[in-house]
Amino acid sequence: MNKEKNIDLLNGKPEDKRAEIKEALLTVFELEDNLFKTLKREESLFLSADVLRHPLIFYYGHTAAFYVNKLVLAGLLKERINPNIEAISAVGVDEMSWDDLNQAHYEWESVAKVSQFREKVKAKVLELISELPLEMPIDCNSPWWIILMSIEHQRIHIETTSVLIRQLPIDEVCDSSFFPACKEYGDAPKNEMINILGGSITIGKEKKSRYFGWDNEYGIHKADIPNLKVSKYLVSNQEFLEFVEAGGYKENHYWTDEGWGWRSYSQAEYPLFWVKKEGEWYQRNLTEEIPMPWSWPVEVNYLEAKAFCNWKSDVTGKSYRMPSEDEWYQIRSISEIG
Known part of the structure; x- marks a missing residue:
């Protein structure tokens, strides 16, 4: 498994920091992609591992949708990539409410479409990382804060999604050398x-x-x-x-x-x-x-x-x-x- 490190927001040269953030983005996407590869079949993504959570297809699209929704809100992205996925994958479930999830309200996109969406989002964020002006230090008023927040949000969901995959029937998952026990x-x-x-x-x-x-x-x-x-x-x-x-x-x-x-x-x-x-x-x-x-x-x-x-x-x-x-x-x- 790749090791992730925190990005120093106060110290370092702008171009070195740009490279650090690019590496962090590629690493977090690779880690999440490999996590979902532990599923044996596409149909597994439409299973509800926990009755209080969405099916895994939601989380597969959610972290990428978060980048788009926050970048649009900040004015850093002018056009949406897939408005339907960005809407349906935007909001999770309140874990403090034990009965607020109604699966009948959702029509999920196919795994192929969500996978394509993830790749397009990654490419767009990489483009922004290459082009956005970068001044040190980075704080919450910097446009880079949105990208860093989205990376950290994705890291959180890698952990929580791993718990959901762990709740699936054992015959829905396969071994992965990326996650040695x-x-x-x-x-x-x-x-x-x-x-x-x-x-x-x-x-x-x-x-x-x-x-x-x-x-x-x-x-x-x-x-x-x-x-x-x-x-x-x-x-x-x-x-x-x-x-x-x-x-x-x-x-x-x-x-x-x-x-x-x-x-x-x-x-x-x-x-x-x-x-x-x-x-x-x-x-x-x-x-x-x-x-x-x-x-x-x-x-x-x-x-x-x-x-x-x-x-x-x-x-x-x-x-x-x-x-x-x-x-x-x-x-x-x-x-x-x-």
């Missing part, structure tokens, strides 16, 4: 609580920041964090199995009201990417199911994590909870994570 796993080490020294943390971005940021990243937040006790390791699949086997998904008193509402709606009995076959546990990765990697961190949502903490508090007689964002930054600042 980790082969290191075994029994989980014993987890224990360790002391973490408190301190002062500062998070957020100044207006003149070195790297691109979304609007919710700006502004400065400071906090003083007291000494903490935290688990030495992230909660593993093996540790979380105890909660599953204890019937944690069936006991509503471990869940918040929101959490129990989600569990009742989803009918979850264990984490999303756990698979049980012939009495054995497996984990669904992007394109394969592997014997459960018990030492890997468990992949759950926040509601499941809170329920696990409540269960662990109940069975041990000690108080466990999720760390706050401020606490997480303090933990990261003095650990090997960062």
Whole structure:
């Protein structure tokens, strides 16, 4: 897999920066193209991997449509490339609303047309990268901000689309050398609580920041964090199995009201990417199911994590909870994570 790097907006020569942005654009399109190549057949793009999300064909067109819609809005693109795709692929689904998606309202374009659209958009943005005047530093008032924002938006969707592909039936996907799986796993080490020294943390971005940021990243937040006790390791699949086997998904008193509402709606009995076959546990990765990697961190949502903490508090007689964002930054600042 290609490694992506953040683009320095404050330092560097304009022509070098132009080349950097071109490379970033080509890299992100290549990565996304290879992600969709993990699908075995075109029909897979019209499947809804998650009932709360559009079919994958939407996301295949969405990231390219974002470039066009933002460039048109900024006056940098005078003519649209495919108005229908740019309209139908413009708006996603509100993940906080569990019933707002009506598939009957959509008539999707063919895979071939969306693929052609993506290529035309890439070519047009490459043309702009070659021709737009570029002055350093780059800030939110620069026309280059639109291109950088679109690249970052595409990176986000590569991650979220990979989760949707992971939710498709396993026979809808094929192996890809572009996304090699980790082969290191075994029994989980014993987890224990360790002391973490408190301190002062500062998070957020100044207006003149070195790297691109979304609007919710700006502004400065400071906090003083007291000494903490935290688990030495992230909660593993093996540790979380105890909660599953204890019937944690069936006991509503471990869940918040929101959490129990989600569990009742989803009918979850264990984490999303756990698979049980012939009495054995497996984990669904992007394109394969592997014997459960018990030492890997468990992949759950926040509601499941809170329920696990409540269960662990109940069975041990000690108080466990999720760390706050401020606490997480303090933990990261003095650990090997960062």
